[in-house]
Amino acid sequence: MLLASEKYLQISSGFIAWRAGAALVRLSEAERKFEEVAVRTDEPVVIVGAGHAGFQLAASLRQSGYEERIALINNEPHLPYQRPPLSKGFLEGNGDPQAVFFRPESFFRDYRIDLVEDHVVEIDRMTRKTSFQSTRSLNYRHLVMATGARNRLLRMPNAGHDDVRYLRSLADSEAIRERLENAKQVVVIGAGFVGLEFAATAAAKGIAVDIVELAPRIMARVVSPVVSGYFQARHEGAGCCIHSARSVSAIETANGRLQCVILDDGRKLPADLLIVGIGVVPNVELAMAAGLPSQDGIVVDQHLATVDPNISAIGDCALFSSHRYKSPLRLQSVSNAVDQAKCLAARLTGKIRPFDSLPWFWSDQGNDKLQIAGLIDSYEDIVVRGDPDQNSFSVFCYGDGILRGVESVNRVGDHMAARRLLAACTTVDPDKAANLSFDLKTAL
Amino acid sequence: MPRVIFVASNGARREVSEAAGASAMTAARINDVSGIEAECAGALSCGTCHVYVAPEFASLLPPPSEEEEGMLEFVAAERRVGSRLSCQIVLTDELDGLTLEIPETQT
Numbered sequence: 001m002l003l004a005s006e007k008y009l010q011i012s013s014g015f016i017a018w019r020a021g022a023a024l025v026r027l028s029e030a031e032r033k034f035e036e037v038a039v040r041t042d043e044p045v046v047i048v049g050a051g052h053a054g055f056q057l058a059a060s061l062r063q064s065g066y067e068e069r070i071a072l073i074n075n076e077p078h079l080p081y082q083r084p085p086l087s088k089g090f091l092e093g094n095g096d097p098q099a100v101f102f103r104p105e106s107f108f109r110d111y112r113i114d115l116v117e118d119h120v121v122e123i124d125r126m127t128r129k130t131s132f133q134s135t136r137s138l139n140y141r142h143l144v145m146a147t148g149a150r151n152r153l154l155r156m157p158n159a160g161h162d163d164v165r166y167l168r169s170l171a172d173s174e175a176i177r178e179r180l181e182n183a184k185q186v187v188v189i190g191a192g193f194v195g196l197e198f199a200a201t202a203a204a205k206g207i208a209v210d211i212v213e214l215a216p217r218i219m220a221r222v223v224s225p226v227v228s229g230y231f232q233a234r235h236e237g238a239g240c241c242i243h244s245a246r247s248v249s250a251i252e253t254a255n256g257r258l259q260c261v262i263l264d265d266g267r268k269l270p271a272d273l274l275i276v277g278i279g280v281v282p283n284v285e286l287a288m289a290a291g292l293p294s295q296d297g298i299v300v301d302q303h304l305a306t307v308d309p310n311i312s313a314i315g316d317c318a319l320f321s322s323h324r325y326k327s328p329l330r331l332q333s334v335s336n337a338v339d340q341a342k343c344l345a346a347r348l349t350g351k352i353r354p355f356d357s358l359p360w361f362w363s364d365q366g367n368d369k370l371q372i373a374g375l376i377d378s379y380e381d382i383v384v385r386g387d388p389d390q391n392s393f394s395v396f397c398y399g400d401g402i403l404r405g406v407e408s409v410n411r412v413g414d415h416m417a418a419r420r421l422l423a424a425c426t427t428v429d430p431d432k433a434a435n436l437s438f439d440l441k442t443a444l
Numbered sequence: 445m446p447r448v449i450f451v452a453s454n455g456a457r458r459e460v461s462e463a464a465g466a467s468a469m470t471a472a473r474i475n476d477v478s479g480i481e482a483e484c485a486g487a488l489s490c491g492t493c494h495v496y497v498a499p500e501f502a503s504l505l506p507p508p509s510e511e512e513e514g515m516l517e518f519v520a521a522e523r524r525v526g527s528r529l530s531c532q533i534v535l536t537d538e539l540d541g542l543t544l545e546i547p548e549t550q551t
Contacts, residue, residue, distance in 0.1 A: 082485040084484060084485045084487055085485050085486070088487075089486070098474055099470065100485070101473075101474075102473070103473065103476050104474060104475070104476055106476055107476045110476070334483065334484065334485075335483065335490075338483055362484065362487060362489040364487055369487075369488070369489070369511065371489060410511070411514070412488070412489075412510075412511040412512075412514030412515050413513075413514030413515075413517060413518075414514075415514075416491065416514065416515060416517065416518035417518070419518075420518070441517070
């Protein structure tokens, strides 16, 4: 723990370096502000949201030696938990929430992370104050928006019925687990990762599954047609029926129970459970109300700082800039949340580096493991390594002749190598990538 | 309840007990053993729950799957003979006293 005077010296030297432009890493406005505020106050770093980003930030701040107060605002009545198992293992398992909590209660006690179970209703930037639903309030030294995203809602009659469910929270997963006990016919709207993971889990239980997708192919926004086609065949092979380029026009109920879903072509799909996975909306309202620029996400720079030097944003809610990509982007993934949290923890403890982590994703669907390194959105050419018929292949996507992203299906080694290659902006000759006898590690 | 002994890179030992059927990764997480990040929550996708299995236990474990092998090639710390991913180690009564050393880094 530094004395205030020592901190002041540090700031002073920082200023000199910044003024002289001599330091390799210039202190950003936000960093200097944080240090200045830190000298003046014993107020906590307030983290709004206890999902992957919020939890990781609290943990990483402590790991980085940050000793001042941390308040982690959690708007759910559980310890902070991991979301990936909710659409897979937790649905299959014994339903013990212990299996999904990041850490036991003792962790938060031992590391002096104040878990505040409440909802933030207002941020006053002038007085650096957060107000809660419970009428409590808390002043902050630095405020971090880790508010995540919420499910986009289906809007039509009966969409609010008890048998129509979304899958995002632990409570959602628990409710769906319970319903799966007796479900015979499930309809899933939206063939994204979560919808398909759930579909595979339900099909494995012997439940009849229909999947309705507006786009002409499944996972259209995030994977190549090769991977879409492979997973379409795999889900169909597991007994799912996929209705692409279709939408739901009505939900019918009878005697208080869900009866069927009617598609835009008039087809009726009987259902006793409907799972909706049609995308998410970032939780930006709090930030917007506080006057922070927000579009499809809270706008932050490459240091994850908003226009207010006392406020940062990380995870699913942050629209960030990175030297890797031309335009700002918002990502919904565990790795993005964790990496941004670590980057911000480093900045708040004096180790400033721009955020430039490579995005990566995974989705376990049935017995297949899909892993994606980079973004599959700006490519013209692909080469396939391995054999989809053997359920083991990777798709290397090239744009302007440069490797942009790699999708791997049941090829963990390819994925890990691709992550290293792409992180280092190293490209691989397409002919070599396609050649199974070529060891990708030699390209690193 | 099989016991698992986690040995930190500085030599500090921590003994925990967890129900058979749980993974060694879960045992570490539930009991707040530091040094096992488990970023992907046991989906065999991140390689951040790497451990070194003590030699006397290594032969008692089923060998790693092809996927785990693929992941172990890229763990952050040095890969050694006893390197495994703790999310893939299922605790059993036979493994009582399983001793796992935690590497210095996971990322």
